[in-house]
Amino acid sequence: QVQLQESGPGLVKPSQTLSLTCTVSVGSISTADYYWIWIRQPPGKGLEWIGYIYYLGTTYYNPSLKSRLTISVDTSKNQFSLDLSSVTAADTAVYYCARLYDFRYYMDVWGKGTTVTVSS
Amino acid sequence: QSALTQPRSVSGSPGQSVTISCTGTSSDVGGYNYVSWYQQHPGKAPKLIIYDVTTRPSGVPDRFSGSKSGNTASLTISGLQADDEADYYCWSYAGSYILVFGGGTRVTVL
Numbered sequence: 001q002v003q004l005q006e007s008g009p010g011l012v013k014p015s016q017t018l019s020l021t022c023t024v025s026v027g028s029i030s031t032a033d034y035y036w037i038w039i040r041q042p043p044g045k046g047l048e049w050i051g052y053i054y055y056l057g058t059t060y061y062n063p064s065l066k067s068r069l070t071i072s073v074d075t076s077k078n079q080f081s082l083d084l085s086s087v088t089a090a091d092t093a094v095y096y097c098a099r100l101y102d103f104r105y106y107m108d109v110w111g112k113g114t115t116v117t118v119s120s
Numbered sequence: 121q122s123a124l125t126q127p128r129s130v131s132g133s134p135g136q137s138v139t140i141s142c143t144g145t146s147s148d149v150g151g152y153n154y155v156s157w158y159q160q161h162p163g164k165a166p167k168l169i170i171y172d173v174t175t176r177p178s179g180v181p182d183r184f185s186g187s188k189s190g191n192t193a194s195l196t197i198s199g200l201q202a203d204d205e206a207d208y209y210c211w212s213y214a215g216s217y218i219l220v221f222g223g224g225t226r227v228t229v230l
Contacts, residue, residue, distance in 0.1 A: 046209060046221065046222070046223045046224040047158075047166065047209055047211075047221055047224070048221070049219045049221065060217040060218075062219075063218070096165055096166075101171075104154055104171065104172055104213075105154045105156070105211075105212075105213040105219060106154070106156035106168060106171035106172070106211070107156070107158070107166075107168060107211075108168050108171070108177065110165040110166060110167070111165065112165050113165050
């Protein structure tokens with residue numbers, strides 16, 4: 001079964017860029033049937049999708065975050081990454097990476113999540 | 121603000137059934153059979169329990185069932201157990217590669 005693991009700094013200063021990486025193991029990221037998605041959950045709140053990417057590099061972003069967002073993929077490392085610029089306290093959240101089934105749009109495998117706090 | 125509307129909380133006694141609604145529009149829930157449901161225990165990652173409106177992944181008990189009528193999808197938990205106490209989220213495809221989500225429902229086992 002595919003496994004996902006998020007990694008990156010747990011603390012980011014306001015106005016800086018939040019960067020996270022998700023490593024895919026026990027499976028390949030270069031799979032035709034799946035996208036790879038980032039989702040976040042602010043403290044005490046619900047889930048929010050950030051954006052997702054196909055292994056060939058096609059990206060789809062949440063319109064509310066699009067202007068600050070870059071998602072990329074490195075198939076040689078079996079990783080995909082998130083860069084969110086100009087962060088504020090509102091970007092403080094647990095960030096999850098997950099596998100999104102193409103054409104049916106459900107997330108069947110999730111990482112454990114990583115907490116990112118935006119604070120000076 | 122979430123695009124799909126869920127009740128903030130529902131509760132039931134062990135053995136009872138509870139149903140969580142997820143109301144959207146004809147552009148999302150009503151327009152596609154791509155509704156999924158996720159269970160999240162405190163401090164844990166969400167877990168897929170229903171996809172394609174009614175399908176349970178392997179390993180998910182048949183006490184969990186999904187349905188849809190018009191613009192509203194529903195998750196029913198039958199034979200409520202203590203471990204079912206968690207937050208539940210619905211998601212739907214909304215066309216043009218956009219996903220929409222519900223605000224979550226806390227299920228309490230009395």
